[in-house]
Amino acid sequence: MSQSGSTAGAPTVPATPDRATIAQFLAEIDPALLLAVLVHLTGDRSKLDQYGGALHPVVIRTARVAHEVDPEGAAALREELAGVIGDGVAGDPPLGVPDLALFKQIAEMVVGEDVPDEFLRVLREQAGFVGNERSVEALVQPPASFDVVVIGAGLVGIDAAVKLHEAGFNFTVFEERDEVGGTWSRNRYPGVAVDTPSHYYSLSFELNSDWTHYYPFGAQYLRYLKSVTDKYDVIDKVQLRTSVKSMAWDEAKAKWVLQIVQDGQHRTVEASAVVTALGFFGTPVKPDIVDADKFQGVVMHSSEWDSSVDLTGKKVTVVGAGCTAVQIVASVVDQVSELTTISRQPHWIVPEQVGQEVSPAMNWAFTHLPYFNQWFRLRTYWYGSDKGYEVSRIDAEWAKDHLSVSPANDVVLQVCLAYLDATFPEHPELKAKLTPDFPPFAKRVVKDPGYYAALKRDHVQLLTGSIERFTEHGYIATDGTEVEADVVVMATGFQLDWLSTIEITGRDGQTLAQKWDPTPRAYLGVTVPGFPNLFITSGPNAAILHGGGNNFAGECQVHYIVECLQTMLNRDVKTFEVTQETVDEYNVWVDAEMDRTVWQHGGTAHGYYREGTGKSIVGSPWRMVDYWNELREPRLEKFLLDGKALEAAPFCPRVVWAGRAPPPARPPSRRLCPRRCPGSAGPGG
Structure with missing residues (x-):
């Protein structure tokens, strides 16, 4: 322990x-x-x-x-x-x-x-x-010449550092900030907290016995992450204030050549393999509002919190309705003189208090x-x-006549509706503004840190819409309401960057941005054809949205990456690259299965689960146990090793389909499943 x-x-x-x-x-x-x-x-x-x-x-x-x-x-x-x-x-x-x-x-x-x-x-x-x-026996010990670069020192980057260190690999972690911690270093807004339970949202090999609350606050979680780097002696492998600007594959050397900026100095480094641990959130969304230059007050994004701004007695507006916004509102409501919160589209909120102490x-x-x-x-x-998997699945017959998409989904809906009824019995207009018109889990369900209670306070108002234009001492909302404000907080989330902040050039001069236009695709969310020895965490269709946390998916992916690297050493190959056929075949199944999930629901006008084309590219369609199993070791027939293919075999999600009819779309291959699943007549049988 x-x-x-x-x-x-x-x-x-x-x-x-x-x-x-x-x-x-x-x-x-x-x-x-x-x-x-x-x-x-x-x-x-x-x-x-x-x-x-x-x-x-x-x-x-x-x-x-x-x-x-x-x-x-x-x-x-x-x-x-x-x-x-x-x-x-x-x-x-x-x-x-x-x-x-x-x-x-x-x-x-x-x-x-x-x-x-x-x-x-x-x-x-x-x-x-x-x-x-x-799963892959270490037949060959990693030589010093086989160097690995990890980009990012957040939760997953730290996990990668520990696992690479334990496996004996020579590696370096590049982190652009001046400390480790990723999102928990970046986000310092009032009330910042994790909405996944403390005693689960940690690395499975390093449980923490000292959580003060059943949901950890950001500062304590950051201390936990730092303690892991210290305990496992990997902090010296982290180079802070180092950003990767670009990286290109050198075919002759079989190396990635990275252009980095370290403490303001430009450098070139080479790596046998690169692991990205940047997440898919990078650039804050900052709405471009008319006459912003006229406003005499302070405007800041939640991820760029200015602690020098004292909110005491101020007129404050918080724009947003997601997890960050509700945490800020609940945290500052007693401090400010007037508080306005603006919501384009409400979220479903469950009565699970995040502030309960241990x-x-x-x-x-x-x-x-x-x-x-x-x-x-x-x-x-x-x-x-x-346990939450069926909540995300669409029951077509049920969904015809219900806002919820299945009986399991309806259980969550009724809990949320009951919470609204119990909280706002004398505020029907407020309750109407807070009631979404889409099923639970189509957007992230929010756990209440005291947001509903704050909205009932006399000095708090909730507006629906957004800011249309700024004035000298406030703004005019899209519903015509004129509001005075000293501080406006944009809790408006982040763009889905998908590694777009780094120019990544693979084989034949193709960039990853070009490869992923219009839709990011990967095999198991980790590998991309044309980009050998590049391993991605938090890749497309790899986030566990029905349960768990990023710690789970990250641990699965890091385990898989180490097994791939060890396979390269055992087989004495310089390049490890997924085939295009594998990615195409795999994503036919991903698309078909995603179409059966609530994340494809069309009622969510705003949110990060779906891209502009309407395709859900964030969530994973698999149960967590299936994803864990599939990432125990690489299936080598799916890859080119030094450019050579082993015998091809179709993707088989094994127990994913057990007891259910196959999806309507079928992959092009009709070969028998190499794992000989019962009743198999094709991939996923």
């Missing part, structure tokens, strides 16, 4: 709590988690029968499930566990992993329902019980109780991952 992360702001817990305090802590903790720890520590399976039968799962919001147990049974369980841990457990005990049969039993007890076998391996990893299990009892358990952090993370991952 790792003890990484800053303890600043953590709940007060005695350094060495006495038995009475420990007993009090145990009384406050879900008995299912205590039973998981007891069985794990003792290896005694009979405890599951002794205590498990008395556990009754109860759905709650924070951890999604808790358990009730009769008082006598709960007391006996706590007493037995207290006897095992004695005066409290500190430090890191040897981390043992139960065999799969016992692991499955404990996992089902912790989540309160059946866990199919196909999820066990990913659960063991994502819960932090096992580290990164390599109690001293839970903090003690995360920090000192062996395996507690892992079992809690398993539960959090379970209810935040593929």
